[in-house]
Amino acid sequence: MSSTRSGLAVGLVLLSGCGQHAAQPPAAGKLPPVTVSTRSVGISAWPDGFEATGTVRAKAVTTVASRLMGYVREIRVREGDAVAEGQTLVILDSRDLTSAHKQAEAALAEARSGVPEAESAIRAARAQLDLARTTHRRMEDLLSKKSLAQQEYDVSAARLRAAESAVEMAEARRIQLNERIRQAQQAVESAAVALGYAEIRAPFAGRVVARKAEPGTMAAPGMPLLEIEQAGALRLEAMVDESRLGVVRTGMSVTVRLDAVEGPLTGRVSEITPAVEAASRTFPVKIDLPHRTGIRSGMFGRAEFALGQRRVLAAPASALVADGQVISVFVAEGDTARKRIVRTGASRGDEVEILAGLAEGDRLIHPRPAGLRDGDAIAPGQAGEGR
Secondary structure, eight states: OHHHHHHHHHHHHHHHHHHHHHHSOOOOOOOOOEEEOEEEOOEEEEEEEEEEEEEEEESOEEEEEOSSOEEEEEEOOOTTOEEOTTOEEEEEOOHHHHHHHHHHHHHHHHHHHTHHHHHHHHHHHHHHHHHHHHHHHHHHHHHHTTOSOHHHHHHHHHHHHHHHHHHHHHHHHHHHHHHHHHHHHHHHHHHHHHHHHTEEEOSSSEEEEEEOOOTTOEEOTTOEEEEEEETTOEEEEEEEEGGGTTTOOTTOEEEEEETTSSSOEEEEEEEEOOOOBTTTTEEEEEEEOOOOTTOOTTOEEEEEEEEEEEEEEEEEGGGOEEETTEEEEEEEETTEEEEEEEEEEEEETTEEEEEESOOTTOEEEOSOOTTOOTTOBEEESOTTOOO
């Protein structure tokens, strides 16, 4: 009985020993370091500046209005049409004006027809005056010789005075006739000006941007008919943040980009409105644009204001890893890869400004090997080798 118990105990010990040896795993070996390439994070000089958005507008926009009361007979342009300076745009009903102009011309012709008669009357009066003066001198001579009665001399003197008065009267009538002619000429000129208002012409070369009347409309003085913007005189009106008021100057060169026009444009600040808009906390800056085909008022544009250079801590954009809103990079700390969360700023080419998370001199792992994790062992070499 005792030998049986001893055998069972030995068997249990042997089984227990075999179970423990089978459960113990083999010792695992360490993973080899990942071979990486690194580059030192440095400071770069980037152009300093800011951007503002705005709208393209014409420098000069005029409202073409009527100066007369009358029906619109014809409008010769439509919205979007290009017009030349002096081109006829609108024609008003001018029958009454034409009649008034003809009446003024008739009055002028009548006044001028009296000129020959008035001149003839002056010549006749002056001839009578010459005769009266000659006769009077003879009478004076005879009177001095006592060969003429005093009464006859007095008659001669009266005739001389009458002749002088006749000349004065004839000349006064001529002056009155000249005044009538002058007034008639003014009436003709006024009627011609009014008649000219019936044809409304373009004040300058440009483009029709709005048509506000149609044939048959009763036009009144001051009533808008068309809107025209001057050709080749466009500018970008950009709204700049009030914090930039002290750095924007008249004459400053600005790079302008329009979504609808290929390539950048070089503009120049022509006007700054110092009054800040309370709602947006911005102030308008007007930038003259160069003449280029395809630019239209109303286009959206961006103005890039250059302010020199600034020192920037930059990293290659390809070294950044985005995980949702979180952006990170890998740096080498000794022989270990460490993941750093960074905050980025502006971008320029293939580089991105690093605002936080890296310091000058950090060893940035770039390019990043696939599968690299925080805490992995690393070794210098060409990227892509390892494991």
